[in-house]
Amino acid sequence: MKPVTLKDIAEQLNISITTVSKALKDYPDVSKKTKGLVKELAKTLNYKPNTFAVNLRMKESKTIGLVVPVIVHHFFSNIIKGIISQAEKKGYLVIILQSNESYELEKKQVDLLLSQRVDGILISLANGTADFSHLNGIIQQGKPLVMFDKIAKIIKCSKIIIDDRKAAYNATQHLIDIGCKRIAHFRGALLPQNSIDRFLGYKKALLDNNFPYDPSLVYICELGDNSFEEGKENARKLLKDHNDVDGIFINTDLVAIGAMTEFKKHGVKVPEDINIVGFSNWFMSSVISPTLTTIDQPGYKMGKTAFKQLYKEMKAIKNKKPLPSKIITLETALIKRESTKSEME
Amino acid sequence: MKPVTLKDIAEQLNISITTVSKALKDYPDVSKKTKGLVKELAKTLNYKPNTFAVNLRMKESKTIGLVVPVIVHHFFSNIIKGIISQAEKKGYLVIILQSNESYELEKKQVDLLLSQRVDGILISLANGTADFSHLNGIIQQGKPLVMFDKIAKIIKCSKIIIDDRKAAYNATQHLIDIGCKRIAHFRGALLPQNSIDRFLGYKKALLDNNFPYDPSLVYICELGDNSFEEGKENARKLLKDHNDVDGIFINTDLVAIGAMTEFKKHGVKVPEDINIVGFSNWFMSSVISPTLTTIDQPGYKMGKTAFKQLYKEMKAIKNKKPLPSKIITLETALIKRESTKSEME
DNA sequence: ATAAACATCGAAAACGTTTTCGAATATACC
């Protein structure tokens, strides 16, 4: 019933706790014979070191904290999977918390992780987060912090991102290449950096091609949740305001799918009447009809990379040689599908 | 830099560590005055109890382990969300591990959680799991274990499930009600209980309606991953073997969507030629074309319920009054959409 | 006045591990 301790093994073998501990860790100053005895008995008794004691002694828990805005989300669950699988390889466990896109909750979750004394923190910011003192709190405690996807440029820590601006530029350029003349954009909320960058990429592509930039063609997802409903809502608005739009670059696949559903309802054909490019390459997008042209965003890889960076920093801090912050940009790719016409020669 | 400890507070106030500890926990045997002083200083110093020490002393970590077969999955990520949100309310953290549908990995993950000394474990079994000794290991250690969705009937622990058989029965009955005469079934792998139960529900509905049960109409997802590809594969086989099938009850939405895609490719119309009912009500199913008739499986609620049950059992074990195991069955609902014809009068 | 009750505090043990440092024994060398 009671878990086996070093003491139990020591008593049965009539040696000291010290020796048992050292034997199990292959210290050079214990004989082969006693090592053998100890290891054998440890195995038969099914000894498992008490993590609580180890944590206290070593001042680390081999556990990291992860805060994401949402869990039920193709992109984020891929990131989570990437983080967990990489962490496991290095012997780390992951505690996951959700901010629900709320700054208040995010702050609370960070505090929770801090008081739990995790060895490091991975975070993707809530859309509403504009104050960053809770993040500085992490750094002040000397804990490594790595941000991914939804980042804050101001904070001095490593970041794993994609080049949203470039990806958006490519998406918009694709619409231009296939012959679109009037291109709208459904953008995300005002605050998140990637929502801003995607907008800027869209705008730059227009200007580089001598297209006029028309602010009335930019629709903001006002609810801020990048939902199916927002796509439908904006599609309705667009249909009312502008009947000459023949291409849309949309912030997120889900919003794009909402828009396509609404267009279908109104008899507007995709891609014949309107070409659509989404963003993220949710699995869903390859399965709907028409399949959605989109930007592939490497969630799994982002998760892996984020943990790897955090791991390096945790190791560095342990060795009292903190690493400089690093910004890693992951490649994206334009996935051409049925929602945009094929390229013209 | 160094975190503040009880000792720091005690020294600054010239009182004992004991008194500081008691003051912070509102013990009755410390005066209001000292309580005030201690609490104030604790706040200004930003004192946070050292979780490692507390865990060691209290022999509990307020942390539970969660093992799921997959993370990137609409149903499971909903469950995860439910578990995390409920756990947070009770002050528990959740460590998530993934078995990747592999028995070996599942066993390893359970061992990991056990050696981490989590206070309890929630698990949904991998499809390949047929040996259950690792689960009995949990119970033998006196740790509460609650299984959900993919369960093993043999293990004596609480379980949160849906009535798969009844749900499958209703799905099949729906196909019969709308006039289908020859109904096929794409089932999941052979081992998982819910795959078995759904098959049995399908069969019972047929027999209750005096339909012949024809084993050649039951297609097994052989890869065992319930994927889009498996849906396409089975649809191809069905098209080759049976040209008279006018309804299919399919184990999982994703497989159903794969099948629909394949049918569309071959010019077979849904629901005109073949009616399809899926299972799980993934968000995706409400967005594809045609929208998919399916069984709604309450993932979020299942997660919440699973944690609640685990919490009760953890509390009970702490009070040395272990609770009897309990099986909780959650309600499902048939969601009628476009992939099945409307009911005949 | 004495005894009983109450209020307030602190010493110390315990949780189980890791690691430093010194002690003891055995082996090597001259």
Added chain:
DNA sequence: GGTATATTCGAAAACGTTTTCGATGTTTAT
């Protein structure tokens, strides 16, 4: 035989908290 060097072990401190139990001082009741 004596000194130096390996080899093998263990005592003890430390990590920071919780909680038992006794000590001290103060108030109330008799």
